[in-house]
Amino acid sequence: MSGLLISGGRVVDPESGHDGIADVAIADGKIVAIGSSLGSAERVIDARGLVVAPGFIDLHAHGQSIPADRMQAFDGVTTTLDLEAGVLPVASWYRRQAEQGRILNYGAATNWAFARIGAMIGINEESSLEAFGRAMRDPRWMDEISSPSEQQNILERIAAGLDEGGIGIGILNAYAPGAGVQELTALCQLAAERGVPTFTHIAYMANTDPKSAAEAYIRLIGYAGATGAHMHICHFNSSSKTDVERCARLIKQAQAQGLPITVEAYPYGTGSTVIAAAFFSDPEFERRNDTRYEQIQFVTSGRRIQDREDLLSAQSEDPSQLVLWHVLDTENNARHRDMLDLSVLYPGGAIASDAMPWSMPDGSTYTGDAWPLPDEATSHPRSSGTFTRFLRHWVRERQAVSLQEGIAKCTLIPAEILAASTPAMRDKGRLKAGADADVVVFDLDTLTDRAEFSAMNRPAEGVRHLIVSGEPVIADGVMDVAARPGRPVRRPLSAAA
Numbered sequence: 001m002s003g004l005l006i007s008g009g010r011v012v013d014p015e016s017g018h019d020g021i022a023d024v025a026i027a028d029g030k031i032v033a034i035g036s037s038l039g040s041a042e043r044v045i046d047a048r049g050l051v052v053a054p055g056f057i058d059l060h061a062h063g064q065s066i067p068a069d070r071m072q073a074f075d076g077v078t079t080t081l082d083l084e085a086g087v088l089p090v091a092s093w094y095r096r097q098a099e100q101g102r103i104l105n106y107g108a109a110t111n112w113a114f115a116r117i118g119a120m121i122g123i124n125e126e127s128s129l130e131a132f133g134r135a136m137r138d139p140r141w142m143d144e145i146s147s148p149s150e151q152q153n154i155l156e157r158i159a160a161g162l163d164e165g166g167i168g169i170g171i172l173n174a175y176a177p178g179a180g181v182q183e184l185t186a187l188c189q190l191a192a193e194r195g196v197p198t199f200t201h202i203a204y205m206a207n208t209d210p211k212s213a214a215e216a217y218i219r220l221i222g223y224a225g226a227t228g229a230h231m232h233i234c235h236f237n238s239s240s241k242t243d244v245e246r247c248a249r250l251i252k253q254a255q256a257q258g259l260p261i262t263v264e265a266y267p268y269g270t271g272s273t274v275i276a277a278a279f280f281s282d283p284e285f286e287r288r289n290d291t292r293y294e295q296i297q298f299v300t301s302g303r304r305i306q307d308r309e310d311l312l313s314a315q316s317e318d319p320s321q322l323v324l325w326h327v328l329d330t331e332n333n334a335r336h337r338d339m340l341d342l343s344v345l346y347p348g349g350a351i352a353s354d355a356m357p358w359s360m361p362d363g364s365t366y367t368g369d370a371w372p373l374p375d376e377a378t379s380h381p382r383s384s385g386t387f388t389r390f391l392r393h394w395v396r397e398r399q400a401v402s403l404q405e406g407i408a409k410c411t412l413i414p415a416e417i418l419a420a421s422t423p424a425m426r427d428k429g430r431l432k433a434g435a436d437a438d439v440v441v442f443d444l445d446t447l448t449d450r451a452e453f454s455a456m457n458r459p460a461e462g463v464r465h466l467i468v469s470g471e472p473v474i475a476d477g478v479m480d481v482a483a484r485p486g487r488p489v490r491r492p493l494s495a496a497a
Contacts, residue, residue, distance in 0.1 A: 003027030009047025014408035029470035055438035060352035069103035074459035078438035086111035086170030102486030109170035110161030119153035133320020165490030188229035237343035238271035264352035269328025276319030353386035385449025441465035
């Protein structure tokens with residue numbers, strides 16, 4: 001036979017439940033057969049002693065560049081999607097990705113925050129981290145309720161993005177907490193009418209009322225119930241923080257009542273965002289979040305914020321600077337470890353990285369072609385090792401879930417979250433004849449994340465082979481730096497687009 005044969009590996013498919021030694025035959029970007037004695041092939045990968053699984057699907061990755069793709073490839077990712085924030089305009093973003101070529105499959109939601117920025121303060125830049133920071137200098141779009149005409153403009157911009165193939169609506173509510181319930185209800189009604197999910201960073205994250213995480217989840221549950229919209233909760237861990245037990249009870253009860261709510265989490269106790277994020281500006285930030293300013297740390301310099309005056313000065317100087325927020329001390333606090341477990345192991349929840357762009361010391365986003373990445377490039381360890389960290393720690397070392405269940409959280413569950421709205425996802429996240437040939441082959445015994453907060457750009461180890469759209473990207477642990485097999489994941493275009 002022509003094509004590629006992955007021979008003799010432990011094939012784990014979460015959809016069928018298969019877990020056993022088999023061969024996987026690939027041709028023309030598709031899996032054509034799984035079994036034994038499948039014949040010869042132009043290229044054979046000896047997978048004896050290795051696990052063969054569907055490529056990991058990341059629902060929440062902001063990097064969306066060649067450097068980000070390369071780091072995520074060693075983390076076993078074959079499809080990387082920016083759904084929490086999304087992009088705007090949508091069509092031009094997809095066009096640029098296709099023109100430059102991508103290593104991994106890629107896609108994005110439609111960006112509500114930039115729809116607000118355009119409609120309310122008249123800045124119509126294409127979405128980017130730098131543009132986001134510039135827009136934060138005019139806080140009206142973050143703090144104010146939209147007028148009826150502005151609300152209509154916002155909805156029109158979102159609808160246009162959906163017409164252009166956007167994978168649902170990314171709702172960065174925490175960055176625009178002033179948005180009114182009427183606007184958000186209309187947004188969710190639009191999502192329900194179009195049959196697409198919303199991907200929400202909840203509006204509030206404090207531990208105490210008012211404007212607590214619990215209040216934000218009650219609102220989200222209400223939107224699901226009142227509109228029928230599929231509400232996907234982004235980074236359940238960092239949104240819920242130390243109040244995760246209460247928040248998990250609320251979500252479980254809502255799901256038990258049949259409401260369309262799904263969840264994702266990443267396996268770290270430290271979040272990352274821009275210094276101008278609205279939740280940092282609360283004068284009672286420390287008390288209401290059970291935290292200290294010193295737990296906020298600049299990504300590029302490593303410097304920690306000292307006090308509120310220092311925070312406000314930094315926000316004024318460069319609002320788009322990336323910072324780490326060390327929320328949970330999972331190294332020294334057993335209760336915090338239990339909280340992270342509750343998020344990461346949430347039943348039916350997906351693993352998603354919230355991978356950040358790679359930054360240079362001057363704060364600019366690195367988009368160059370160097371491999372390995374420049375020594376001075378920084379991001380967050382989750383941009384390098386989310387999935388390998390989860391499989392190492394929760395599956396191999398602690399056996400908190402089985403390998404089958406662990407792989408499902410990285411593959412089938414995220415694919416199923418999108419399957420109803422995005423037909424392209426129905427052929428991902430599983431190993432069977434006819435599925436897309438996005439495959440990871442890894443050594444379970446050595447699989448591990450290597451990135452640390454003092455060395456963020458260390459690639460993960462243990463991924464021996466990575467196949468994207470039928471083309472090897474990593475072979476015998478070595479990346480093909482010229483490979484660009486990534487294909488767009490998007491919803492069917494509207495006839496009007």
